[in-house]
Amino acid sequence: MFYKQAEKVKIKKVGKNTALYVSEQKGIHVLNETALFIWEALQDPFTLDELLYMLGEAFEGDLTKMKEDLHEILDLFLRYNLVCTET
Amino acid sequence: MKTFFLSFPRLSIYLTVPHEIIPDIQATFLHSIRSETSLSPRHEYVIESTSNGLALLKDAQLKGHFGSCFDLICHLEEDIENTLIRAIGDWVGFHAGSVMIGDTACVIPGSPDTGKTTTTLNLVEMGHIFLCEEVAPVDPETLQVHPYPQTLTIEETYAEKYQSRFPVTNGVLTFVAEQMARYRPYVAGSAPVQLKTILMPAYEPSQRPGIKELSSGEIFTELLSYCFPPNGDDEHLFDSVIRICEATEIFRLRSNSLQSMRELLKELFGSKSGL
Numbered sequence: 001m002f003y004k005q006a007e008k009v010k011i012k013k014v015g016k017n018t019a020l021y022v023s024e025q026k027g028i029h030v031l032n033e034t035a036l037f038i039w040e041a042l043q044d045p046f047t048l049d050e051l052l053y054m055l056g057e058a059f060e061g062d063l064t065k066m067k068e069d070l071h072e073i074l075d076l077f078l079r080y081n082l083v084c085t086e087t
Numbered sequence: 088m089k090t091f092f093l094s095f096p097r098l099s100i101y102l103t104v105p106h107e108i109i110p111d112i113q114a115t116f117l118h119s120i121r122s123e124t125s126l127s128p129r130h131e132y133v134i135e136s137t138s139n140g141l142a143l144l145k146d147a148q149l150k151g152h153f154g155s156c157f158d159l160i161c162h163l164e165e166d167i168e169n170t171l172i173r174a175i176g177d178w179v180g181f182h183a184g185s186v187m188i189g190d191t192a193c194v195i196p197g198s199p200d201t202g203k204t205t206t207t208l209n210l211v212e213m214g215h216i217f218l219c220e221e222v223a224p225v226d227p228e229t230l231q232v233h234p235y236p237q238t239l240t241i242e243e244t245y246a247e248k249y250q251s252r253f254p255v256t257n258g259v260l261t262f263v264a265e266q267m268a269r270y271r272p273y274v275a276g277s278a279p280v281q282l283k284t285i286l287m288p289a290y291e292p293s294q295r296p297g298i299k300e301l302s303s304g305e306i307f308t309e310l311l312s313y314c315f316p317p318n319g320d321d322e323h324l325f326d327s328v329i330r331i332c333e334a335t336e337i338f339r340l341r342s343n344s345l346q347s348m349r350e351l352l353k354e355l356f357g358s359k360s361g362l
Contacts, residue, residue: 010322014329017304021325028325030308 002045003074006084022081029080034059035073042083048074092128093119093167096224096233098174100167101128105136108156114259115160118217118236118275130170134159157264164237168222171235172315175224178233179327180315185219185232186210187276188356191283192232194223196313202288202342204239208249208270209352212257217272218280222315227327230282230334236275243268248345285310285337286355288348296347298355299339303332310337 012019012028018036021028031039034055041054048070055066077083089109093100093116104112112134113120133144141159143150143166150166153159172180183196184207193210197203204220211217220237246260246268258272287306310332317324338355342348 012325012329014307015303015333017302017307019307019325021321023322026321028308028311028321030304 002047002086003042003083004045005042006081009082020082025081034069038073045086092121094121095119095171095235096175098171099128101131104134108134111156111160114271115238117271129174171222173318177319177323179225179227179331181223181225182313182315183223185223187216187218187280188284192218192280193284193286194232194282195286195288196310197288202290204241205245206286206288208239208241209349211272212253212255213352217275225282225331227330230331231279232282233279234276239270241268241270252345282335285335287339289339289341291341292343294341294343296342296351298351301337301339306337307332
């Protein structure tokens, strides 16, 4: 399964941070550094393993914890329609 | 009966009341009553004496019957507040108090019971000029805060504690029904003031008191949650709040007692009165 940025997502700069929202939905989401990295990567479709590899290259840390964070961020992105999946 | 003309940001109101409650109305809307105006009112409220209390009408529609003048005034204030939030159009309405620190405005937003009203009370009593209570209307284009100087409602226990520690010198503190007290500052700003500071109070008895400066990214979504629902689309509200938080200095003020709040406010802003 591939993840990629959903259409209709709008981007706002908030100081040094980036926030995302979908017009039809209430709420706007300010991204942390990891979430922003994943969001920007998903301009192209990637699998979970590919994203985890990219995270491991870009950030230092425990890979198991990184995988948990990646799962959590992708779940949130999907819940708020910020990313979609394709097979 | 007597008719008052009340002036609020982007909203003007005629309020007609029976003679017996004129002093209460004058005290409640002290800083919003205007003697004359060329503007036509957007709404007309009428209060009538009835056999079992008071009736409130808005634009000839009955809004309710009330057993006491205090109940009626609370309801009237809430109705005017809701009307104001619609009337301010594309401005941002923060659920907040506001005071003038020097020649700029400080907005104090927060959820109920976080200490925004008591922070406003303390700043006014420390010598700063009162601007807003409950709603702080901010024009996102000019970044000006428009005064909405309504009476502050605080818990009786806090008011008693406050009075036992500090003299009340810049307003009138009265104890009313339902374990509440009301504070009416003597002086309030009447012209829009440039917004400079946003102060987020947090009362946490188990925490150490302190002041933390926050970045716009850190505070943006929380600040959005203190905005009244926008009259336009969400994107305009997002852009407005981004502009506001990027242009202001924002602090979290974490206090664990009346004394610690007072000391932190003095550290942040100084005190005109020396208290």
